[in-house]
Amino acid sequence: MSDSWKLSLPCTRAEAEAIEVDMGEIAMLKPPPVLMTSEEVSDDPERWRLDAYFDSKPDSATVAAIKALVPSARRRAVRAERVAEQDWLTLSQAGLKPLTVGRFHVHTAADPGTPPPGARLFRIEAGLAFGTGQHETTSGCLAMLDRLKRTGARVENLIDLGTGTGLLAFAAMHLWPRAYATATDIDPVAIDVTAENAGVNGVRLGQRPGSLALAVAPGIVHEAILRRAPYDLVIANILAAPLIELAEDFASIAASGGQLILAGLLKTQAAAVARAYRRQGYRLAARIDQGDWAILRMVKRR
Structure with missing residues (x-):
């Protein structure tokens, strides 16, 4: 079974909601990543996280495009990490409750x-x-x-x-x-x-x-x-x-x-x-x- 790749960045609730409404140029990637946002600290609008999942290792331009979605994290270094396919399938549904x-x-x-x-x-x-x-x-x-x-x-x-x-x-x-x-x-x-x-x-x-x-x-x-x-x-x-x-x-x-x-x-x-x-x-x-x-x-x- 092939592996996938993940990028994670801290963000604010406002940034997370803006991403959910408009993925910007990320939506034009072939194939686009799966973007998931979630609270890191309950009821804290400044402590959210963006996770981006890819079928293959993202190049530097894609990493830059992901960072552009989160202005508050523009100075933060970020590195893609490999995740097992079964973990990606589980994580991609995280937070989507009925x-x-x-x-x-x-x-x-x-x-x-x-x-x-x-x-x-x-x-x-x-x-x-x-x-x-x-x-x-x-x-x-x-x-x-x-x-x-x-x-x-x-x-x-x-x-x-x-x-x-x-x-x-x-x-x-x-x-x-x-x-x-x-x-x-x-x-x-x-x-x-x-x-x-x-x-x-x-x-x-x-x-x-x-x-x-x-x-x-x-x-x-x-x-x-x-x-x-x-x-x-x-x-x-x-x-x-x-x-x-x-x-x-x-x-x-x-x-x-x-x-x-x-x-x-x-x-x-x-x-x-x-x-x-x-x-x-x-x-x-x-x-x-x-x-x-x-x-x-x-x-x-x-």
Whole structure:
């Protein structure tokens, strides 16, 4: 059995959460490493750790790219160490505990947990794309989708922009199983991961209602996205700056009265993001705060 390689760096909680939202140029490596963040000291936001796992020994440029993810450790010397394959498989799942949010139960193969009766189970492994459910933005979106369904909302055409692992698209399809569904990401690796996760979780791929169409696309600039517009549910779990920059574009593909779920923004950024969408004819309908993060549900005025 072949060995793998590991890099470890101390980091802060803020740096760890930023890594989980945006892997930067690391996501473009072939193959990308598995990045795991964890607390070294419970409830201490300054004492976290980043572990990066590789299939082969990383070169100096890759080590530098990993260090660039953690500004607080830029002066620290770091050296890759060899780890046995079985240890890597175990460690790559570390910290990914089963999570139940509303009617959804998210787990890994290593730890299925005990799902509540009637829950929709999703198996999402740690890997190359963001969105395992454990990050507060993703779990907050699951909670927001669950609440939206409870309001009686009808959805016939939905899109998940920046889908990551596909989890939020899968959850929305479970709630509205007859809807047309589209999932996109700027990163082709994320789309590959989503397709693989769809197979694991029994989600059909395709163009028909109840199936998921996939596309690699930056923003909305893709024929497959524009052809299906307007959407009555848009999910965008990305970052505050692109959410603000893309407000006009997102509004242009949304149906009148359509729902918009925005995430990937800190609570301190929520007002600026909401303001950008109010200028496009939206009103704030609901908000969920998860730790330092905010999840907004906005409705396009008729």
